[in-house]
Amino acid sequence: MSLKKITLILNDITKINVDAMVNSANKSLLGGGGVDYIIHKKAGTKMQQECRRIHDEIGGSLPNGQAVVTTAGHLPAQFIIHTVGPRWLGGSKNEAEELCNAYLNSLVKANEIQAKNLSFPNISTGVYNYPKQEAAEIAIGTVLSSLPRFEHIEHVYFVCYDQENYNIYNSILSNLDDPQIQISII
Ligand code: AR6
Numbered sequence: 001m002s003l004k005k006i007t008l009i010l011n012d013i014t015k016i017n018v019d020a021m022v023n024s025a026n027k028s029l030l031g032g033g034g035v036d037y038i039i040h041k042k043a044g045t046k047m048q049q050e051c052r053r054i055h056d057e058i059g060g061s062l063p064n065g066q067a068v069v070t071t072a073g074h075l076p077a078q079f080i081i082h083t084v085g086p087r088w089l090g091g092s093k094n095e096a097e098e099l100c101n102a103y104l105n106s107l108v109k110a111n112e113i114q115a116k117n118l119s120f121p122n123i124s125t126g127v128y129n130y131p132k133q134e135a136a137e138i139a140i141g142t143v144l145s146s147l148p149r150f151e152h153i154e155h156v157y158f159v160c161y162d163q164e165n166y167n168i169y170n171s172i173l174s175n176l177d178d179p180q181i182q183i184s185i186i
Helices: 034-043 044-055 095-112 132-149 163-174
Strands: 002-009 019-026 066-073 079-082 117-120 155-160 181-185
Touching: 002 079, 002 132, 019 034, 019 095, 034 044, 044 066, 066 095, 079 095, 095 117, 095 132, 132 155, 132 163, 155 163, 163 181
Parallel strands: 002 155, 002 181, 019 079, 019 117, 117 155
Antiparallel strands: 066 079
């Protein structure tokens, strides 16, 4: 099995060139605030129309933890994987499982479209208020444990936009020692 890579970056996710870019969407898939806003705005009309078509097909609401794929329009990617993380409601409403599923189902979609590399924002840690430390542990834990089974995916980028998330990811990733995964911190 080939060596897999994880890279941590502090940047705007829409500036990183990848095969698949993950969007932290809402159930409607029609755009919102935060990273969802900038992805919809920069991708442009074609992607927005695809989101509208999927929205209509699924009856207007994508369940938490699921993911769908569209083209990426003007963004530096081939595909956008839209997933819905949970809103933080105190921790007893299945939030951890739903957040884990958002990462896992995004990886499943990325592998299906044969993406060699993909980028994740810190899902649910903005508007949806998920505690950042717990969210980072779920994000990294889910990717690390599942990556070996996705034959097409070689490289996962965690793209943090705020220094606090970056510091949390940095501290978790710096302490990992997995011979199957090469970790880079930029
Ligand atoms: N690049 C990378 N990360 C970003 C960027 C960017 N350009 N902009 C923000 N972030 P949020 P959520 C980070 O609020 O909490 C939307 O309205 C941000 O710092 O975008 O998952 C949707 O429509 C934070 O760490 O999304 C949903 O309704 C992370 O992205 C809802 O927000 C997620 O913050 C989803 O909430």
